[in-house]
Amino acid sequence: MTNLPQVQIASTLEQLLKDAKYDLLKIMKVAAKSIVRPMQPSDFKEAYLSISSKQGEDLKQLIQEKNLKNIVEFGTSFGISTLYLASGAIETGGHIITTELIESKARKAIENFEKAGVADRIEVRVGDAVETLQGYSDPIDLLLLDGWKDLYLAVFQLLEPNFHSNTIVYVDNADMKESEVFLNTLANDPQYQFQPRHHGKVILITSQDWPQP
Ligand SMILES: C[S@@+](CC[C@H](N)C(=O)[O-])C[C@H]1O[C@@H](n2cnc3c(N)ncnc32)[C@H](O)[C@@H]1O
Numbered sequence: 325m326t327n328l329p330q331v332q333i334a335s336t337l338e339q340l341l342k343d344a345k346y347d348l349l350k351i352m353k354v355a356a357k358s359i360v361r362p363m364q365p366s367d368f369k370e371a372y373l374s375i376s377s378k379q380g381e382d383l384k385q386l387i388q389e390k391n392l393k394n395i396v397e398f399g400t401s402f403g404i405s406t407l408y409l410a411s412g413a414i415e416t417g418g419h420i421i422t423t424e425l426i427e428s429k430a431r432k433a434i435e436n437f438e439k440a441g442v443a444d445r446i447e448v449r450v451g452d453a454v455e456t457l458q459g460y461s462d463p464i465d466l467l468l469l470d471g472w473k474d475l476y477l478a479v480f481q482l483l484e485p486n487f488h489s490n491t492i493v494y495v496d497n498a499d500m501k502e503s504e505v506f507l508n509t510l511a512n513d514p515q516y517q518f519q520p521r522h523h524g525k526v527i528l529i530t531s532q533d534w535p536q537p
Pocket residue numbers: 365372373374375398399400401402403404405406423424425426429451452453454470471472475
């Protein structure tokens with residue numbers, strides 16, 4: 325039997341992943357500019373900077389296997405990772421809150437969610453994650469950290485009161501230098517367990533010290 329929502333997500337993702345192949349060129353242009361001035365988030369307003377399709381499939385499987393429903397994402401971009409999250413969330417009856425700093429990217433992401441038929445499952449908050457997620461009070465089953473790395477610690481600490489003993493924090497780009505401060509801070513605390521995936525590009529963080537759901 326055809327699973328229409330999954331087919332729609334897959335065809336939207338196929339188009340977006342094709343387009344994301346031009347990222348390297350866009351990133352090279354930004355790097356060239358950075359010789360004369362420091363890079364800014366708006367320099368990447370045309371770039372996807374997305375997770376890979378392999379990571380996306382893995383995320384979907386994780387959501388299904390662990391029956392994750394309440395999902396929060398830091399760093400929407402054009403919505404590639406969010407669509408993989410939605411693909412898993414359809415199977416668990418879950419929903420997603422995702423947040424993006426750059427308004428034009430958030431608008432495009434919403435269009436993509438509509439095209440994929442999953443806009444009703446996704447709330448997009450536009451602005452700085454530290455502000456848009458302020459006061460968030462529902463339990464979180466899965467947190468995907470994929471915005472700028474210097475904010476990983478702030479976003480993690482902001483949301484940690486909402487974690488429970490089954491919560492998974494999925495850290496993308498864990499192997500980047502910019503993620504070091506965040507990971508070293510947590511690595512010094514024995515309550516956190518790290519599980520590397522995708523050859524260390526990703527780390528899953530869990531803690532049995534977080535309260536029972
Ligand atoms: C690596 S990209 C996200 C890619 C996306 N998760 C995917 O796989 O398709 C990082 C995104 O985080 C956004 N971002 C950076 N700082 C942010 C902040 N303070 N609050 C919200 N979004 C932010 C950037 O504009 C950028 O679009």
